[in-house]
Amino acid sequence: MDNTREKGELSLKELVHLIQKWLKFLLGKWYILIIAGLIGGAVGAFYASTKRTAYTAVTTFVLESGEKSSGFSQYEGLASMVGMDIGGSGAGIFQGDNLLEFYKSRKMLQATLLKTSASDTSKLLIDRYLEFEEEKQKKDKQIDFRKHYAGSEVRQRDSLMNKVIGQLIKKNLKVDKLDKKLSIIKVEITAFDESFAKEFNTALVQEVNDFYMQTKTKRAxxxxxxxxxxxxxxxxxxxxxxxxxxxxxxxxxxxxxxxxxxxxxxxxxxxxxxxxxxxxxxxxxxxxxxxxxxxxxxSPLIQLIDVPTFPLENKVVSKKFYFFIGFILCFVCSAFILTLIRFYKSAMSEEQIA
Missing domain, CATH: 1.10.287 (Helix Hairpins)
Structure with missing residues (x-):
């Protein structure tokens, strides 16, 4: 028992001694660690400076769709005699999360993108989007979405439109309910252009809500x-x-x-x-x-609650934060690398002695 305890104490002492030697070694290399950390911090700050500010336009509105009530059942037989149907007008397609999918449909997004920009009437919203996404520079031929193309140019135009819509759904558009039990819908548009974010958000909500109203009351x-x-x-x-x-x-x-x-x-x-x-x-x-x-x-009730106003909420990239992250990462990585080098040299020297 005593021998086992002495060996355990000895092993613990060796571990403490090893940690002390490791810390002493790293303190002796403090200048290398500081330089590596500063380089990492500089890289992080440079990365932050290249990141563009993203603006978020948010619209929230409450939706109350008309429901078929029993109070009108007494008129249904009378109305059917003259060939009139006063029943529901396809409310089912707007139940649940189906309405949210309209905001992501090609029909709604394309109609919105082809609207004229309010801040620059010489451009469409899709032109504004392509400007800050720098997609036009990648095209051999400029595409004017105001013109009617034919032949291969139609395919090229539609291809670019599909690409823009895909990017909007993936990176810029977010539609959801504030609460699954409520009928409050939140529409977010995030973009690097503040004016585009606000204009596209407003135009998309108007386009979808108008389509909803027309479809909901079409039969009536x-x-x-x-x-x-x-x-x-x-x-x-x-x-x-x-x-x-x-x-x-x-x-x-x-x-x-x-x-x-x-x-x-x-x-x-x-x-x-x-x-x-x-x-x-x-x-x-x-x-x-x-x-x-x-x-x-x-006729459904659509009441806007919050609409986007300038200045929009923006996500400014903090250079100090990225400098700190870069400094810590490079500092830790450098310490790890120096430790591996020391263990490698120690192992090699022990082999040579043996």
Whole structure:
């Protein structure tokens, strides 16, 4: 037991002695470690100086889509008699996370990129993007997205557009809900151009929300147009019947009492047609009001909460931070390398002695 304890104490002493020798060795090489650390810090600071400032434009809005309520079920049978559907207008495609995917769709992003820049009307938003991403310098031929190309030029234009859209989805665009249980949507655009970030964010939100509104209420708007056309047609026919009745009376001012059929029969026919059209018109007017109420019910509420304003939030790269990181990394790496060299030399010298 005593021998085991003495050997354990001896091994511990050797370990402490080894650490002391290692620290002494490193302290003797302090100048090398400091120089390596300064070089690493300089490299880190230089890297930070080459990094561009990224600006983030954020828009948040609350979305409340119209839901089909039982209060309108009493009108569905009546509306179906005239071929009108007052049911839902495809709300299902906007349920869950489907709406978020519209922000990443080619249709929405391309339509937004082809909008004119508000700060420079001579350029499209895609031109602004290509400027700070320096993609145009990589192209043998300049592409003007305002022109209509043909042949191989269309393929070249579409290829560049696809590349830009892919980069936007991967690096610049972020769309998510603030909370899975809430209907508050957050749209972020990060770019090296502050004006582009703000303009593209605003244009994209407007483009998607307009598309959403149009699609959500498309069926209800179609019903209103259809019933309005029918109502206008019946109203015109009724007015024509009334005019016909008046014309018949005017055409026979001093009618012989024995010839009343010449006035009564055409007049009653016109009167019957006018009353029939009036009844139909009353029904169509009721259906038209129902359709308008349905449109209001199905029109979603989109209320902006926060919109991007200058100056935008930016991520400035800290030179001091990168200098510190570079200094620490090079300092530690240099100490590790010096330690390996010392162990290698010690091992080689022991072999030579042996």
């Amino acid at each position: 708007q179609h019903n209103i147009q259809l019933i309005q056309q029918q109502a206008d047609s019946i109203r015109g026919m009724m007015n024509g019947n009334i005019s016909t009745m008046a014309s018949i009376v005017d055409a026979t001012p001093n009618l012989n009492p024995t010839r009343q059929a010449q006035r009564i029969i055409p007049s009653q026919r016109s009167q019957f047609s006018a009353e029939t059209n009036k009844a139909i018109l009353n029904q169509l007017v009721q259906n038209l009001e129902i359709a308008k109420m349905t449109l209001l019910k199905e």
